[in-house]
Amino acid sequence: MLPIRSLTFHIVCTIALCGMLCGCKDSENTTLQANDLDKKTYAGLEDVFLDTGVIETKGKYMLLVFGANGCTYCENLKSDIKAQLNLREKLKDFSAYYINTSYSKLHTFRIGEGAMLQEHSIPTRKLAEIYRIGPTPTLVFATKDGKTILTYPSYLPPKQFSALLDFIAQGSWQKANGDERQIATMLQEHLQAL
Numbered sequence: 450m451l452p453i454r455s456l457t458f459h460i461v462c463t464i465a466l467c468g469m470l471c472g473c474k475d476s477e478n479t480t481l482q483a484n485d486l487d488k489k490t491y492a493g494l495e496d497v498f499l500d501t502g503v504i505e506t507k508g509k510y511m512l513l514v515f516g517a518n519g520c521t522y523c524e525n526l527k528s529d530i531k532a533q534l535n536l537r538e539k540l541k542d543f544s545a546y547y548i549n550t551s552y553s554k555l556h557t558f559r560i561g562e563g564a565m566l567q568e569h570s571i572p573t574r575k576l577a578e579i580y581r582i583g584p585t586p587t588l589v590f591a592t593k594d595g596k597t598i599l600t601y602p603s604y605l606p607p608k609q610f611s612a613l614l615d616f617i618a619q620g621s622w623q624k625a626n627g628d629e630r631q632i633a634t635m636l637q638e639h640l641q642a643l
Contacts, residue, residue: 487554491547492514493531496545497540505559510598510617511591512543515577518551520585522604529607536607539614550577550585560595569576590617598622599632609640 470587491498504513516523527547530536548556550573558569558576571579580600588601598617605613616622616639625631 454503465482487549487552488593490518494527494547496539497530498545501548501554501556502629503557503559504546506591506593506595507544508593509544510593512540512545512617513580513589513591513593514545514547515580515582515585515587515589516547516549517585518549522525523586526586526604526610529610533607533611536611536614539611539618542618543614548573548576550574550582562594588613599629599636601636605640608643612640612643 456489487501488495498514504511514526514585530540552573556571556573556576558571560567580587580597580604584602586604588599590598590601592598599622601613613636616636621639622632622636625635
């Protein structure tokens with residue numbers, strides 16, 4: 450027969466172990482629910498936006514659209530993409546992801562290729578911090594090797610959004626030689642010329 454202290458210790462350990470196992474399961478269920486909720490935020494645009502479980506360039510320019518629940522302009526952007534076939538077609542030339550900052554999800558972020566491939570697991574909140582996301586929607590464009598080209602924190606009507614996609618896809622931004630301010634100035638001039 451076990452002494453009372455030893456029995457108490459075993460009971461406490463058993464409860465703790467059960468709690469940890471249940472906690473893991475709850476955490477796993479929460480993650481699965483967040484994945485499902487995240488996908489529901491861009492329902493109808495699965496042909497445009499890739500699953501954010503793994504974020505990578507896939508040899509294309511990358512577009513990260515940071516949105517949030519209750520964001521009217523995020524909904525406007527998604528409605529525009531649904532309604533405008535030309536936007537959908539242009540977005541297929543990008544590795545495009547819609548990241549809902551209202552949910553906590555773990556993203557595998559892959560940058561580079563071959564021996565230079567880097568892979569990081571990053572929660573949604575940290576990803577938003579890395580890109581200094583404030584208002585939503587915020588559009589982040591990156592090169593084919595994952596370097597940020599431009600962060601655009603605003604909604605754009607379809608015509609201007611289309612022009613922004615062209616500005617990136619056609620490489621117009623490269624004339625600024627990596628100068629972020631010059632890229633922003635060139636983009637504004639490009640949009641004002643419409």
